[in-house]
Amino acid sequence: MGDLVAVPKETRSSRPAANESSSGFDAVDRQLLELVQTEGRLKLSELGRRVRLSPAAVTERLRRLETSGAITGYGARVDPRRLGYGIEAFIRVNPHGGYNLKHPRTLELMERPEITEVHHVVGEDCWIVKVAVADTVHLEEILEEVSALGRTTTSIVLTSPVRQKPLPPVMR
């Protein structure tokens, strides 16, 4: 098995001049980044087979990607619905008055497990908060708390046709 995502031998010289971006990622890095983003528990030996490198070389490559900060960690993806969260929603917040993200009230709110993402943004609103809740009653409860921070606009997720696609390094 394997050989699904292979690269021609020619592009794998130890000094890959062609096919390497100025950002310091060569073709093998690209492959590894894609592989670990989609199948994060692959063995080093299996990764080695796929990119045609020894396990030791893959270890070294991944270590570099990790210490350089390109790879920030690994995690299981879960299905919120299977964990009992029937509703996901985006809540946009326009703070009134002097609230900011450092406020104790805000920090405490962000601790709640239902708050899965918080983004500070510029544009029509100030924050975009993503939540996972069990049901509409639960949503109402969270919404009341978030409303303390500002005027909210809520969008309930029906489906997510694209979820966390592997991100390739930019070509340039």
Add this chain to the structure above:
Amino acid sequence: MGDLVAVPKETRSSRPAANESSSGFDAVDRQLLELVQTEGRLKLSELGRRVRLSPAAVTERLRRLETSGAITGYGARVDPRRLGYGIEAFIRVNPHGGYNLKHPRTLELMERPEITEVHHVVGEDCWIVKVAVADTVHLEEILEEVSALGRTTTSIVLTSPVRQKPLPPVMR
């Protein structure tokens, strides 16, 4: 090493009546779900040490969580900026006319690596699209394409104080 997240022996009987939710996750499942969401490359043996179970038992538990669909996969987390994406943004879209997500034009657009998430929502808008782009020129390019689908409202991400927190199963 280890013993960071341990559970008292009493809660680990083979038929855990107390402390188990009706959703079918007991205390050990909870711990495993948290551990694999935050440190997805932990060895089965290490997971076993943390939850005080044999590696074989952990294998079996994870297999069940995977086949039941609670765990949908594993992946590396990456830092978009380190991959050359200087800007992340949310683009809300209000389609004009008869566009929908099945439209070939839309499907093609969603293939682009810059489009990292697409959510079909109800509320003020129809879709919420998350993008990662190299710079403002790149953003303009994507925005032009997305604008073909409907009226857009863009929010550029400054910082993300909460990103992909581990989601615990709901208690009930």
Add this chain to the structure above:
DNA sequence: CCTGAAATAATGATTCT
């Protein structure tokens, strides 16, 4: 569902190219 033991496979350290 779990443990324990035994066979197989993966990993990490070292050395060499």
Add this chain to the structure above:
DNA sequence: AGAATCATTATTTCAGG
């Protein structure tokens, strides 16, 4: 940077409670 070797650990499978 990568390969090859070898000592150490991890994983898988299966018998049994």
